[in-house]
Amino acid sequence: EDQVTQSPEALRLQEGESSSLNCSYTVSGLRGLFWYRQDPGKGPEFLFTLYSAGEEKEKERLKATLTKKESFLHITAPKPEDSATYLCAVQAQYSGSARQLTFGSGTQLTVLP
């Protein structure tokens, strides 16, 4: 069974204090790993897709990296508006025709001014 574990559950940073969020996964053949941002009371907002170990993608202050067992979301010099829950999800190679996502429980990030 596919599993995704995110750590830490919650993270409080001062504005400008860089850090990383971790996503560990177990999947029967990885087709893709996805990062989403979710604000309270809203649906997840797509950030990145990573396909294979060694791949990196960047968007503003966010950089996502992928190894064979985990992914990291690095946040450089965060701002209060980066406060949100960050969700990691995997899509298995053999997930059937649905290609459904298996999500972790998320990391709730708070950036203090």
Added chain:
Amino acid sequence: DTGVSQDPRHKITKRGQNVTFRCDPISEHNRLYWYRQTLGQGPEFLTYFQNEAQLEKSRLLSDRFSAERPKGSFSTLEIQRTEQGDSAMYLCASSRKSGQGALLTYEQYFGPGTRLTVT
């Protein structure tokens, strides 16, 4: 705005009542998903449509749940005889192909969700 839309955004109902939610996907996306999310957890897959065909259902989808996508466009999710355990955020997503060959995958874009509270 051409994103995924859901209606209603909030629904409060009494236990035992039936409720129906609607999802309008991004127009060029032929794949549509329903997920359920409870507080502090990530979304969990419920069911999937390709065009009008419902191709997969999770074990989470009890007999009280039914979903349709009659013309391959919008979809509805109905919960009959609601229970307090059904209280959750119900999310709809639609997807398109991304990458190709061995890297082919389907990026899913989510709507704002319907927050259901069963009293």
